[in-house]
Amino acid sequence: MKASMLEFLEETTRRLPDKVSFYDDRESLTYAQLTEKAQRIGSCLAATAPLRTPVALLLESRSIRNVSAMYGTLYAGCAYAPMDIAMPAERLKLLLDLLQPSAVLADEKGAKAYAALGMDVPLVQYANAESAENDTEKLAAIRRQASVYDPMSVLYTSGSTGIPKGSIQTHFSYVNWTDATNEVYGFTEDMVFGNQSPFFYANSVLDVISPVSLGATVYLLPAGVLGFPKKMLACLKEQHVTCLCMTPSSFISIVNAGVLEPGCLPEMKWGIMSGESMPWPPLKVWMDATPNADWWHYYGSTEMFSVAVGKVSHEHDAGSRLPVGRPFRLAHILFLDEDGNEAKPGEPGEMLLSSPWIAWGYHRDPERTMASWVVDPLERGWQERFFRSGDVGYLQEDGQLMVLGRRDNQIKHMGYRMELGEVEAALRGLEGWEEGCVLFDRENDKIWCFWSGAPDEKQLRAGLKESLVRYMLPDRYVHLDEMPHTPSMKVDRNTLKQMMK
Amino acid sequence: MTDMEKLLAALAEVRDDVDFADEGALVDDGLIDSFDLTQIIAALDEAFDIHIITGDIEPENFNNVQSMLELVHRYQGK
Numbered sequence: 001m002k003a004s005m006l007e008f009l010e011e012t013t014r015r016l017p018d019k020v021s022f023y024d025d026r027e028s029l030t031y032a033q034l035t036e037k038a039q040r041i042g043s044c045l046a047a048t049a050p051l052r053t054p055v056a057l058l059l060e061s062r063s064i065r066n067v068s069a070m071y072g073t074l075y076a077g078c079a080y081a082p083m084d085i086a087m088p089a090e091r092l093k094l095l096l097d098l099l100q101p102s103a104v105l106a107d108e109k110g111a112k113a114y115a116a117l118g119m120d121v122p123l124v125q126y127a128n129a130e131s132a133e134n135d136t137e138k139l140a141a142i143r144r145q146a147s148v149y150d151p152m153s154v155l156y157t158s159g160s161t162g163i164p165k166g167s168i169q170t171h172f173s174y175v176n177w178t179d180a181t182n183e184v185y186g187f188t189e190d191m192v193f194g195n196q197s198p199f200f201y202a203n204s205v206l207d208v209i210s211p212v213s214l215g216a217t218v219y220l221l222p223a224g225v226l227g228f229p230k231k232m233l234a235c236l237k238e239q240h241v242t243c244l245c246m247t248p249s250s251f252i253s254i255v256n257a258g259v260l261e262p263g264c265l266p267e268m269k270w271g272i273m274s275g276e277s278m279p280w281p282p283l284k285v286w287m288d289a290t291p292n293a294d295w296w297h298y299y300g301s302t303e304m305f306s307v308a309v310g311k312v313s314h315e316h317d318a319g320s321r322l323p324v325g326r327p328f329r330l331a332h333i334l335f336l337d338e339d340g341n342e343a344k345p346g347e348p349g350e351m352l353l354s355s356p357w358i359a360w361g362y363h364r365d366p367e368r369t370m371a372s373w374v375v376d377p378l379e380r381g382w383q384e385r386f387f388r389s390g391d392v393g394y395l396q397e398d399g400q401l402m403v404l405g406r407r408d409n410q411i412k413h414m415g416y417r418m419e420l421g422e423v424e425a426a427l428r429g430l431e432g433w434e435e436g437c438v439l440f441d442r443e444n445d446k447i448w449c450f451w452s453g454a455p456d457e458k459q460l461r462a463g464l465k466e467s468l469v470r471y472m473l474p475d476r477y478v479h480l481d482e483m484p485h486t487p488s489m490k491v492d493r494n495t496l497k498q499m500m501k
Numbered sequence: 502m503t504d505m506e507k508l509l510a511a512l513a514e515v516r517d518d519v520d521f522a523d524e525g526a527l528v529d530d531g532l533i534d535s536f537d538l539t540q541i542i543a544a545l546d547e548a549f550d551i552h553i554i555t556g557d558i559e560p561e562n563f564n565n566v567q568s569m570l571e572l573v574h575r576y577q578g579k
Contacts, residue, residue: 060531062531111564161554223528223531223534224528224531224533224534224535224538224560225535226535226537227534227535227538227539227555228558228559228560229555229556230557230559231560253555256555257554257555257556258556259556263516358505394511412537412577470536501524
């Protein structure tokens with residue numbers, strides 16, 4: 001068994017040095033080139049960033065440089081935190097303040113975004129790092145000190161208080177997850193992964209990590225390609241993509257554009273749907289378009305990676321909800337009822353997960369870590385540590401997991417995980433804000449903002465844009481002369497819910 | 502208001518930080534992404550009372566305002 005994700009990269013590089021690892025529309029890297037670049041970057045970073053510190057990656061999102069930067073950070077013995085350089089400056093600064101990185105590794109565009117923040121974290125230019133001298137002695141010394149429990153990545157997700165949470169995964173998490181994932185999907189060396197998910201989302205882990213362990217090839221789909229379904233389809237065909245992992249919303253948007261013909265993607269072998277429930281009709285369109293593919297559903301989150309996975313049967317009963325597959329052999333799920341006792345077999349309960357790859361906690365956030373990770377929840381004395389998923393589900397008789405939804409205000413909007421509380425926190429921070437709330441219309445995937453008082457819609461829109469990522473912005477704004485209240489003077493959300501119809 | 506003025510006004514509602522009038526490679530240079538695009542299409546639909554079918558569009562249609570206007574006119578049958 002491996003003790004570092006770098007061992008996967010090095011093993012593949014020895015075996016297939018001249019095979020293309022990652023490519024985009026501008027650049028391409030063989031495994032030998034990727035390793036060399038990563039070692040140069042690691043040598044350069046190590047001069048600035050001490051062992052086991054976080055490094056923020058600020059790079060153009062659709063570039064394979066992200067991959068060299070990630071593995072380079074690992075060579076320096078550090079953990080990477082990829083960031084979206086297109087997010088509002090205020091939010092980027094918030095994330096960097098939370099992370100307190102020892103260095104920022106940035107390309108030209110990233111350096112520009114970083115300069116605007118006026119922060120004093122040392123900046124390492126990507127161009128300098130990739131051409132730095134490979135200091136083999138130093139890298140060897142770092143490896144001797146490394147532990148399998150060293151942090152490898154910090155991936156941020158939305159938090160209900162307005163403060164994002166940075167999920168920490170270690171080399172140990174990744175090594176175990178990689179073996180389990182390759183096994184369950186039956187992944188092979190000759191695959192071509194089409195990567196659509198940006199590297200700052202946990203969804204991309206499948207595209208960055210598995211292929212390196214297999215010696216497969218990854219093609220980065222061009223920027224904004226989801227907006228151009230015709231072009232997306234052409235890219236998948238021209239690049240002979242055999243595996244595509246996206247959120248159901250992304251798969252659905254291609255179906256809605258009407259570009260998929262039966263049999264049009266014969267080379268596709270794996271269609272993988274992540275994160276939320278996929279309705280049957282659009283899935284059927286994809287199945288018809290990809291006659292040689294198996295379609296997989298998986299359930300997971302940034303903190304849990306994947307929990308359960310399963311192949312969707314082509315003979316599904318169209319009227320019923322799709323299960324998310326069987327729990328991994330290395331995953332242990334507890335189902336708890338409202339009183340915190342184990343739910344009866346087959347009855348829904350909140351899911352708590354233990355697995356070798358659950359995150360260790362939230363970076364520099366002991367309070368919220370304590371709230372979400374619990375030791376020995378049933379008090380049976382075994383001291384097993386679980387992550388509280390916040391999702392409700394149950395195991396069917398056939399062993400498949402059915403996920404029913406959330407216990408709280410976390411939602412998936414346009415395929416992205418977010419907390420409605422984060423939008424409300426941003427509203428409360430706006431000048432002149434009086435009262436209101438944010439609700440989600442799940443059926444139509446729209447966020448509604450209800451408010452009363454002074455600011456007009458334009459001011460709200462402009463204000464929220466300053467601090468929120470765009471997928472968090474409300475779709476509908478409704479100004480009320482007076483907010484409805486419950487007897488205890490809270491905003492009456494049920495009355496407002498009626499207004500969304 | 503000319504169609505071009507109408508178009509620029511609609512685009513400014515979506516992104517007020519992008520110089521739509523002068524940029525020639527909005528999509529290729531990554532100045533607008535798929536979020537913007539969805540909003541731009543909705544804004545064009547509303548401003549010109551058309552219905553753009555997403556399966557029809559290519560990046561080339563959105564790289565600059567001239568191409569966007571041509572697309573609008575095609576939908577209007579002009």
